[in-house]
Amino acid sequence: MKVAVTVNGTKQEHEVEPRTLLVHYLREVVGLTGTNIGCDTSSCGACTVLLDGQSVKSCTVLAVQADGAEITTIEGLASDGQLHPMQEAFRQHHGLQCGYCTPGMVMAAVSLLDENPAPTEAEVREGLEGNLCRCTGYHNIVKAVLAAAEGAAS
Amino acid sequence: MGTRVVRTEDPRFLTGGGTYVAGLRVPELEGALHATFVRATIAHARIASIDTSEAERAHGVVAVVTGADVDLEPAPPETPILNQQMLRPWLAVDTVRYVGEPVAVVLTDTAAQGADAAELVWPDYEPLPAVVDPEAALAGDTLLFPDVGTNVALELAFGRDEALFEGCEVVVSERLVNQRVAPCPLEVRATAAAWGDDGRLTIWTSTQNAQGARDAVVARLGLDEGQVRVVAPDVGGGFGAKIGIYTEEILLGWLAKRMGRPVRWVETRTESMLNMGHGRGQVQRVTIGGRRDGTVEAYRLEVLADAGAYPKLGAVLPYMTRLMTTGTYAIPRAECDTRSVVTNTTPTMAYRGAGRPEAAAAIERAMDLFAAEIGMDPAEVRRRNLVAPDAFPYTTPVGTTYDSGDYRTALDTALAAAGYDDLRAEQARRRQAGERVQLGIGVSTYVEVTAGPTPSGEDARVEVRPDGSAVVYTGTSPHGQGHHTAWAMIVADRLGIPLDRIEVIHGDTDLVPRGEGTMGSRSLQLGGVAVHEAAGKVVDRARELAAEVLEANPDDLVLDTDAGHWHVAGTPTATATWADVAAAAGEDGLAEDARFDAASPTFPFGAHVAVVAVDTETGKVTLERIVTVDDAGRILNPLLVEGQRHGGIAQGVAQALWEEVRYDGDGNPVTANLADYAFPSAAELPSFEVVPMETPTPVNPLGAKGIGESGTIGATPAVQSAVVDALAPFGVRHLDMPATPERVWRAIVRAGEPPTPASGPAAAGTGSAE
Structure with a gap:
């Protein structure tokens, strides 16, 4: 399935397996490995990102569910070399x-x-x-x- | 030195995130296969057959490997004192001995294909009786290794003195369970392996000790030392469970060779809960005797440790427990015997404290039981028996020699900071009023051994580059401890090179061939001291070079560490920068190696006071306060020290109140993920009150001891004691950990009596609950 998202201000468009989790999409497809995976029960929150400004555990969202959304990961938080x-x-x-x-x-x-x-x-x-x-x-x-x-x- | 310096490593972690093994994108791993282990679903069984045919036909599967395919010798336990006949196969061949044991490995192009295909491997099991409880294992009705003829992996027996308690006015005894817990670093185990065209194997792995991992790979795969490079990139916590390298991880090197392709592996959290070494797991019998005036005269500790299915480091830790038998107390007669047995459960490893929390929990429970028996305030009983400040070096009845300490000041400081008398008054008020929520106050004192048990050392190299920056090579291996900052502080202090111009390199055996890693709170007092010594040698060498540059006598050279350059005494305007000095060193460069070998371990100590609220209707326990005094000698960076204390306190509290790895009677794990295992969040914990105290050790030039494990050693008994203390009016004298609502509620119900105004903190009770 096709997924188009904006990650840290950059437009991304990829073909993914429907079962791909958002966290796997961000890490393996987009290549942003700052977001970590710490469990398999949505318990730990290591994979938390902002989806349209709200925090979500990206292991609990399918990549295709994020279609059309704006995503911010840890890599996108600082601006112009200044820490958030x-x-x-x-x-x-x-x-x-x-x-x-x-x-x-x-x-x-x-x-x-x-x-x-x-x-x-x-x-x-x-x-x-x-x-x-x-x-x-x-x-x-x-x-x-x-x-x-x-x-x-x- | 001694100042609060924020960490130099933080901006990297905070902006891009660290580079952990799972996120490694290096050319050597391009085209890597993904390994997925097929794991035993039954605790003890014969393997009749393993059908891999369906998996082999699955999408993306390149190979399915079983134990029969692996041409490596099964390995005896790494520690020679453990029973060497208890061999561990690489993948289970005839028998599985715990749920989670690897029985096959599937190699696929992608990780998702591996997860799918692993489900299609069909082992046929013939169940055997499982032994889950260490006491049952000791009885030996079911043997994990029938050919060996015993479940005992290690016995440390030093002879029993039947007259130990002769002459004591009071003798109290209790069975204690120091439950099995899971270390749970946020990063699970992850490893990748690749063979180069030069015939060298590189293994990237999440470990606390790359050099130790390399040595294990070399030994187990039968390679030459020069053939193996192990790299620990960023490591997402270890807590003792990542001290070595695991069977699966070494096997990746063999698999990469066999497949002719790099292989990478990241376990799931569920796999991790079943395979990353668990901690603690001791059944103890304490017996304590003394006089009614509060003097403790004799103490016996008997330890039965749960090694899990294949003896590893956890089976050795009773040795550490034994070393610390009598804790902070001057008890004239004491003995400790230990046995470690195998069970059909996950093998045990070190977990923050590693044998010392078990010793502290035992002696502190014993002191409370003794105090309750003679009707004396537990803090007062402790004070009366502490080793006196002028008694150091002090040798205990089990032969451990403590270097330095001031236990009474630690205790009094903690009691004062907590407002002990006011807490007791509030407790009395609530008891008098018969309030539903009762207050419990727990006090512990502790001493532990760091950089032990035997004297050890560490290596370092400090180099000044031609551009005047410095680089430190260290054999320690930080995974959260902040060595990049701390070691840079040591070098900056000696050389005057600013922190942001000092790089710290660790965890790559090609760059740092010698090192013993980070564990046992050893890093600063060995590795930090080695850096200190190497930096000192650089200064000595640089003095000669600066003298050449400035055409002066070396004795007249002054290093201005504020300005970061050399000048001739009396003529501060003629200077040589570090770049000048490094350039003068020519092609050899300006670099010095140092090894620091400590003459003995060190013995940090402290006192903790915990305050809990116990809802007597529901059994719910809330930690309201924890006040800690932790003395680990001279402090390099208070910010880092406090961080270490906080983390340990949280883990210590968690053992006392919530965490336990549990199995059902057949050995099926019931806490196999972070939804079922009671890993605490911020919502369950208060902020901590940490009080500084510094008593330098004479053992090393920095005066430093280790701080990493103070929290799990001091906090656990204080919190456990607080819970029991709250329940004292119900006649409860002991409650095993964790103090879950159910367990507390049952203890109250069993007592069957509401609190009475006459009950004091040391009210006489009738034995233990549960």
Whole structure:
């Protein structure tokens, strides 16, 4: 089947097997390997991307379902060599260690603040429930998201 | 040094994502076949036959390989002290011994074809009785290796003193289960193998130790060391489960040779849950005795460890448990015997802490049981028995010598930071009021061994390039620990070259032939020190070169590390840059190697206080606070240290409250994915209160100990203790982990009594629940 999407601002058009998952499409066909796969039950959120501005687990979407959509992956977040404020906050607050959950976690966090620009700590924790991290204990991730929210507000 | 420096590796991870094995796009792997393993669906069975014909006809299938095709010798356990007769085949041949064991491998053009075709391989199994429980395995009614005649893979017995508890006023004993858990790095196992035209095999693999992996590949495939290159690209977490290289991963090298094409493999999470080494898995018997004034006089720990179906590192870890038997306490008489047995389950490996959390959990539970028996506050009982600050170096009754420590300060600092007395007052209020949600307060103190158990070392090379930048080659292998930043900080401190001009190279055996990797919290105190020493040698050599450049006496040369250049004392305007100095080195270049061998391991320590709320109607436990004091000697970068502590705390809490790898009675795994396994999210955890403490070790010039595992060692017993503490008014004295709502609720129901105002934190109870 044919799928046409815009990924990080670039138009893409490919023939794919109908069963191709969006994450496999992004990694294997488009060649953007920043989005990782961490499980097979849609539990970990490592593959989170923005689909028309909303965070989705790209292992839970068929590539053909994304036809016509705009997709943003971790590779498309920084602009003009400047880290996105969420990327900068993750760096400043040591919100990443091995980096594997990071692309999905950052995209989920961007989406979270988009929906709720001034979350409480509890709201950040609830909002990131679908994204698993084994390294940080979430402490610095939560700190980074709260700092990004504060930075955006000021 | 000692300052909060944000990581130099982060921008790469944050913008493009890391390059993990699954995402590798290198020319050598072009046209690679995909390997998909067919795995046992039954825990213990004879294999009558394997029908591969249907799979061989499937779309995209190039070959289907079974154990009969593999002309490699089955391997004995890697560690020589393990029973060497318990051989592991490359692919199961006659018998499968755990669900998930590889029985065949399908090679296809694409990964999707492999997933389809693997379903078409039909092994015919004749079921055998499965032994899942280590105590049943010890009884030996069912043997995994009938020819061997026993399920015992390792026994460490040092003789039992029947008079150990003679003269004790109080003796308490309990059976404890330190449950099996899954390390669950976010990146599963992934490997690729390619043979070059030069007859060399390159293996890219997600490992904590590329050099160790290379050695295993060389040994198992019967190759020369120069024939094998192992590369660890970015590694998405390891936690001990990626210390070595797995059977399937070595087999890829053989498959690539046989197929004449590169082969790559990425497991699924479900495969990972059934095959990546599990951690913990000990059944323990603790016995503790002493006086009613709180003095502990004797302690016995008996360990039965679950090795899983093929003994690996997990079967050896009781040795580490034994080393730390008495924890932070000066107990005059103590002994520990251990046995490791095979069962029809996933083989066990190291998991963050690796044998030490099991020791800490045992002694801390024992201290609580003792405190409850004599009716004394558990923090006070601990304080009375801690090894005194002036007793170091201190040798325990099992022969372990601790380098340095101040356990009392750690405990008092943690209690003060937590507001212990106020917490006890709030607990008393809730008990008095008979509130539905009760408070539990748990205290642990711990000491662990890092860069052990025996003295070890690490290699480093520091090179200054002609452009004045530097490159560090290290035998450590970071997978989240931040060595790119930390090692650069060490070099920057000594050389004055800015951080962003220092590159760190690791995990490629062609570039770094010698190294022991990152595990056991060893990296800074060995690898970091080696970098420190190599940088020192570069300074010494550069002094001679700078003297040539500036035409001065080397003794008059000054290295200005703020400015990053050399000058002659008294004439700061005449300078030689690092580029000048490197150029003066000529063709040889300016590079120095160093190896640091530590005279002994180090012993980090600390104290944790956990506060839990327990809903006495539903059994739900909520961790409200965790306060930790973790002393790992001198700190290089507090940001990294805190990150290590946070991660370990979360994993430690998770073992106490949620996580357990479970099997049914037939050995069928019931926690085989991240939907069924209770991996915590941010929503289940609070922020952590980490309090700094630094007691330098004399063992190395940086004064550093290891911090990587403090969290899983200290937090688990503190949280478990807090849950039991909340249940004390119900007469509960012990509850095994994880403290699931069901288990807590059952303990309350079994007790059958509501809390009474008279019950204190150390209220006398009647034995254990569950």
